[in-house]
Amino acid sequence: MPEGHTLFRIAGELRDAFGGLPTAVSSPQGRFAADAALVDGAVLLGAESAGKHLFVAFEGDRLVHVHLGLIGQLDTRTGLTDVPLPVGQVRLRLQARRPDGLAYADLRGAIICELVDPARRDRVLAGLGPDPLREDAEPDRAWQRIRRSARPIGALLLDQKVLAGVGNVYRAEVLFRHRIHPLRPGRTLRVGQWQAMWDDLVLLLAEGVRLGRIDTVRPEHTPEAMGRPPRRDDHGGEVYVYRRTGQPCLVCGRAVRTEELEGRNLFWCPGCQPKFRSRAVQ
Structure with a gap:
């Protein structure tokens, strides 16, 4: 299963590739099609990771929540003159035009891909321990659980x-x-x-x-x-x-x-x- 550094890196790649741009959102596989249509063409405001969870924020207080699970992958490519047709079971595709060319990102194999609101994101974050990569991490929260546990x-x-x-x-x-x-x-x-x-x-x-x-x-x-x-x-x-x-x-x-x-x-x-x-x- 991808560890936290992988999700943190993916979030940075998404921000760099699509941040501030109107982004086409689709689901070539079809499983995310209805939710994708709700944010298709919206400006991608940012992306953040928390542990093994990823949140991609769009205007209108809408976020795509992703958990890669054991085999999930999210690959981003930039600086292209053409975007290839989807290969395999692509659950989510992001696509935008940048000054240096076209960019796209394909998500495959994730166990979670859902459209959520900020309240849902906050509930997910509240259920997680501190993430060593986040600036807002509070390591004492983990210690208070560890110091009392026989596990x-x-x-x-x-x-x-x-x-x-x-x-x-x-x-x-x-x-x-x-x-x-x-x-x-x-x-x-x-x-x-x-x-x-x-x-x-x-x-x-x-x-x-x-x-x-x-x-x-x-x-x-x-x-x-x-x-x-x-x-x-x-x-x-x-x-x-x-x-x-x-x-x-x-x-x-x-x-x-x-x-x-x-x-x-x-x-x-x-x-x-x-x-x-x-x-x-x-």
Whole structure:
């Protein structure tokens, strides 16, 4: 599933391509046709992401709400002399004329594509935890839930009601970078540990937006620094533990492990992320 940095990047691409322009809105597939007709030709005012949700704002207090789900894609192209015919199941197409030529964006495979009003957007936002990429994020909201929960921190980090935008890759990597076992109960963390993870997520997701991929290894663990081959994986990027089951840890050499938690695979290093043992008297 695309993580928060992907949606943030898409929102920026839409603003750059269509912001302030009358935009043709259609649904070649047909499933969004009735709603598309209500905003067809309206000026696109902006786009924003919140966690894994995207809101595209049009004049008249109308917004297109998108959630990509597991396989969704929203691709934007600009500077064209001709716009190609839709290929495949295009749920939503945006098209506009810019000074540098034509622009279009196609949405495929999303689990949500709906026309909503600002009140509906506000309700969606109210149900999400803080997003490390948003300037209005309040990390203490996440901490208040984590510090009271017996659930594993690995589960809490993926709970979008606790923390918005973090997916399986960032979950695995930020826990490794802070030497925290994914099954450690949330309520056993110290506030300093949480703040350090939050600050790290802010930096890592911003870097993901800039690069368009997830890189989480520190400079001393890059392929160039270690003299090792680059990682080969469809998900791209240099990582410590994500999808590296059985491979040696880049830091200590122990084999990376995996285990399922709440339907998603955990990845961790047993050497760098030892099991938590409470010092409380039993």
